[in-house]
Amino acid sequence: MLAASTNVFLFTLARVPAGIFKHTLSISRALLADLVTEEERPVVLGQFNTASSMGFILGPVVGGYLAELDGGFYLTAFVCSSVFLLNAGLVWLFPWSEVKLSGPEDDLPRGRNQALWGKTDSATQRAASAQGTPVSKGPARLPWAEVLATLRGLRSLVLSALWVVFVVRLLMAVAVMLNYSNFVLALEERFGMGPRAAGYLTSCSSALGVLAGFALGPLLRLYGHQSYRLLLHSSVLTSTLLLLFASARGLDVAVACSVLLSFSTAIGRTCITDLQLTMGGVRAGGSLLGMGQSVTALGRVLAPILSGVAQEVSPCGPPGLGAALGFVAVVIMSRNRPHSGGQEGDELKSE
Known part of the structure; x- marks a missing residue:
């Protein structure tokens, strides 16, 4: 079209x-x-x-x-x-x-997720049979009813456990996009770097972001497969690099910070996606990923506005503001450590 x-x-x-x-x-x-x-x-x-x-x-x-x-x-x-x-x-x-897809009985934490998402049809039939109630084999629920039930479950899930993850995702998305929205202009104003050299720097940073995917496995083994701790430390690294980039006086420091930023943001992006799926359960995976994309899209809307205002104050304004938002996200993560189900997660591991 x-x-x-x-x-x-x-x-x-x-x-x-x-x-x-x-x-x-x-x-x-x-x-x-x-x-x-x-x-x-x-x-x-x-x-x-x-x-x-x-x-x-x-x-x-x-x-x-x-x-x-x-x-x-x-x-x-x-x-x-x-x-x-x-x-x-x-x-x-x-x-x-x-292909064997992992079902809700294999991956969903018990207790909370059952309360949020409701019993399955088979569970309902077993409960009705145990009570001696005849089970009617009627048609399945209409698609719009399934959508409404999913939205209600998502609302309860987000309000109960996932609000920290989505707030952190929004803050970190805005922080990183503040730096990249006027990245070429800032390099030209602060260091006299031309667009071609800035393009080479962007490509080099993207290449390091590719390497981050291969390094994630060893990093997770080093952290004992604790995605939350790795996300916390990667967010600290991202915020520190943004602060160093904002205060850099030499081109070499700015280039080093820009290259390392791609590595830390790639690690953080994967960890926060894994946290969403872990806390929400497989059955809510698609909906939660969609909500995460919406949160990131909101960050894309806010970042250019904030970046333009900060750029008017100083060429160092966007990365400096991004560093401040990143440290706010770190404080929120430190004080509101999300749990993937507590007792329910222990039951899942025992199974």
């Missing part, structure tokens, strides 16, 4: 379905959460983020080359559409019958 657009109205209209259905990365993360065990999940998500980061490195290069050709935008849109069709074909051909 984007490639075939001939006016602004069609171009705007084509953005609607693209914006709704393009989130295949979030769906893939939810699927991976069903396919792997809880202990393997952070490592697998880190490897998945590594693969997607490689795509983010190659995509702008290929898109920029195609855009310079005659009719480059339309050609780029058709190529992107072809890639999505290729993905759909791969999913269709994948031998799903040979």
Whole structure:
């Protein structure tokens, strides 16, 4: 639709379905959460983020080359559409019958999650049979009823346990995006670095972010597979690097901070996704990942506004404000340590 657009109205209209259905990365993360065990999940998500980061490195290069050709935008849109069709074909051909998805009885913490999400149909039938009540084999609930039940469960879950994770995700997202929103302009104003050199620095940082996916496994083993502690320490590192970048007087310090930021943010992004899935349970995985994406999108809305105001005050303003928000997130995590179910988590481990 984007490639075939001939006016602004069609171009705007084509953005609607693209914006709704393009989130295949979030769906893939939810699927991976069903396919792997809880202990393997952070490592697998880190490897998945590594693969997607490689795509983010190659995509702008290929898109920029195609855009310079005659009719480059339309050609780029058709190529992107072809890639999505290729993905759909791969999913269709994948031998799903040979894949064992982990069910709620294997991965959901008991007690709290049952109260939030309700009993399954089989559990309801067993309870009714035990009480001598005849079970009617009526049709399943309508899709809109399932959606409402899911939203009610998510609301209870977020208010009871996950608010810390989402607040931290919002603060860290705004903190990092404050630095990157005017990154090239800040480098030019503070150090006289040109756009080409800034582009090379961005590519180098992205490459280090790819390496972070491979380093996640050894780091988790070092931390005893405690994602929360690793997230806390990566957030401290991110905030410290932002503060050092804001106060840097030399180009070498600024470059070192920018490169290391990609590593710490990649680690933190994977850990906070794993925390969402651990605390919410597999059954809520897709919905929680969607809420996490919405929180990040809110950060993308707030960051340019705050960055513009801070940039007017000083070229060091955006990373300095980001460092302050990052340390606020660290304080919140230190004082409100989230639990993945307490007694329920112990029961899950014993099973």
